[in-house]
Amino acid sequence: MAASRDEVIAPPSKASLRDDSRVASNGLTIDALVAQHYGFIWRVLRGLGLSSADAEDATQQVFMIAARKLDTIDPDRARSFVYGAALRVAHNARRGLRRRREVLEDELPEEPEPEARGPEKMAELDQARRLLAQVLDRLEEKHRRVIVLAEIEQLEVPEIAVLEGVPVGTAASRLRVAREKFRAALHAMRDQNPFGDEP
Amino acid sequence: MTPDPIDQLGARLFESARNEAIPSGAEQRALEAARLEVGQKPREIMHLSQGRTWLAAGACLALAATVALLLRPKDASVGISAEPSTLAHARPEPRTAPSAAPRSASSATSNDAPPVAPSLAVTVKPMPSLQPMPLPPAPASLSDELSALKVASSALSAGDPKAALAALDRYDRVLKGQKLRAEATLLKIEALSRAGQTQAASTLAQRFVEQNPGSPLVDRARSFVVQ
Numbered sequence: 001m002a003a004s005r006d007e008v009i010a011p012p013s014k015a016s017l018r019d020d021s022r023v024a025s026n027g028l029t030i031d032a033l034v035a036q037h038y039g040f041i042w043r044v045l046r047g048l049g050l051s052s053a054d055a056e057d058a059t060q061q062v063f064m065i066a067a068r069k070l071d072t073i074d075p076d077r078a079r080s081f082v083y084g085a086a087l088r089v090a091h092n093a094r095r096g097l098r099r100r101r102e103v104l105e106d107e108l109p110e111e112p113e114p115e116a117r118g119p120e121k122m123a124e125l126d127q128a129r130r131l132l133a134q135v136l137d138r139l140e141e142k143h144r145r146v147i148v149l150a151e152i153e154q155l156e157v158p159e160i161a162v163l164e165g166v167p168v169g170t171a172a173s174r175l176r177v178a179r180e181k182f183r184a185a186l187h188a189m190r191d192q193n194p195f196g197d198e199p
Numbered sequence: 200m201t202p203d204p205i206d207q208l209g210a211r212l213f214e215s216a217r218n219e220a221i222p223s224g225a226e227q228r229a230l231e232a233a234r235l236e237v238g239q240k241p242r243e244i245m246h247l248s249q250g251r252t253w254l255a256a257g258a259c260l261a262l263a264a265t266v267a268l269l270l271r272p273k274d275a276s277v278g279i280s281a282e283p284s285t286l287a288h289a290r291p292e293p294r295t296a297p298s299a300a301p302r303s304a305s306s307a308t309s310n311d312a313p314p315v316a317p318s319l320a321v322t323v324k325p326m327p328s329l330q331p332m333p334l335p336p337a338p339a340s341l342s343d344e345l346s347a348l349k350v351a352s353s354a355l356s357a358g359d360p361k362a363a364l365a366a367l368d369r370y371d372r373v374l375k376g377q378k379l380r381a382e383a384t385l386l387k388i389e390a391l392s393r394a395g396q397t398q399a400a401s402t403l404a405q406r407f408v409e410q411n412p413g414s415p416l417v418d419r420a421r422s423f424v425v426q
Contacts, residue, residue, distance in 0.1 A: 030230070030233045030234060030236075030237055031230060031234075033233075034226060034229055034230045034233060035226075038221070038225075038226045038229060038230075039221060039226075042221050042225070043216065043217070043219070046216065046219065047216065052219075052222060053222070056221075056222050056225045056228075056229075059225070059229055060225075060228065060229040060232050060233075063229045063230070063232070063233040064229075064232055064233050064236040066233065067233040067234070067236040067237045068236055068237075070237065125215045125218075125219075128211065128212050128215035129212075129215050129216060129219060131212060132212040132213070132215065132216055135212070151209075151213040152213055152216045152217055154217075182209065183205055183206070183209065186205055186208060186209050186212075187205050190205065190208065193208055195208070195211060
């Protein structure tokens with residue numbers, strides 16, 4: 001009959017948390033916000049250089065910030081809000097990571113993905129993501145952001161302009177420059193092509 | 200016109216990023232943390248992912264145990280075993296015949312605690328600074344509730360169901376815990392059962408089963424129902 005502590009003290013179940021969902025005065029709910037923007041924020045944070053685990057922690061922080069400020073978020077600009085929060089969280093997270101790297105020198109290997117693919121394909125994808133991160137690391141922050149939004153999130157220039165808080169013309173020219181620089185950086189690292197073909 | 204190989208490579212890299220799987224359960228964990236944040240003051244412990252949260256919650260255990268000692272009931276028979284001698288001075292109702300009050304079975308584990316001097320126990324009046332702490336005005340956080348239940352669970356594991364019941368009483372009375380209510384009830388059922396109060400355990404278990412038919416803990420609760 002004796003139960004281990006882990007059996008008895010379980011994390012709060014979904015059912016026990018179900019009633020915690022609240023509707024803000026502007027009609028937003030944190031449930032809807034998470035459902036609509038979780039993947040976007042997680043991928044943006046990955047694109048900004050966080051590891052999978054760090055991106056998870058950072059994304060969680062973003063939505064905790066959003067939860068605290070739910071009443072003040074303009075529902076029409078909810079994505080801009082969480083994007084802005086993600087940039088600030090990423091900035092702080094990367095600053096912490098730099099400090100950590102000074103001590104550890106090498107990053108810990110990331111957990112393998114639960115993808116239903118063969119080991120070779122998974123290794124190839126892993127190398128591809130590492131190469132992408134290295135290429136993106138060579139870009140200026142503003143260029144990196146617009147590349148991530150355009151190429152990973154596949155947003156249009158006007159959407160990028162809204163998120164970045166710049167005129168559409170500025171976003172367009174920034175994206176053009178970003179693509180040129182990305183291409184040049186990738187060309188310099190083409191010998192690391194994980195797909196085996198010759199670029 | 201043949202596509203540029205560099206552009207092709209770039210496109211494949213971006214595709215690999217687009218198709219990267221989000222860690223399993225990450226969205227749900229973020230949602231739960233955010234929901235808690237809506238109803239509570241921000242707490243640093245919630246800024247961590249699931250595994251790290253449990254580790255951090257463990258760090259709260261020592262503090263929770265100290266609070267549990269300070270808030271323990273006046274009746275020593277349901278107290279937590281490690282009893283600081285200074286607490287005897289704070290008892291509002293001094294014992295008049297300490298030698299006539301045998302230590303209960305549950306306090307057998309408190310042999311290491313220094314004995315209370317009979318003369319002090321009789322004559323010293325309660326010190327205001329050692330009165331039980333006032334109830335916290337804010338709702339208890341998840342980590343507070345978790346800590347209280349860990350105290351109870353540890354007491355059960357140590358074979359001290361009465362100390363577990365005291366900790367669970369604190370969970371009910373002081374923390375007014377809600378977030379881990381089901382887990383607390385199950386612990387109470389088990390503590391009652393181990394304390395020999397099988398009928399009380401059965402009644403509580405029966406009520407739990409009726410009120411929480413969808414709970415993952417219901418099968419465990421049902422095992423305590425006496426037919």
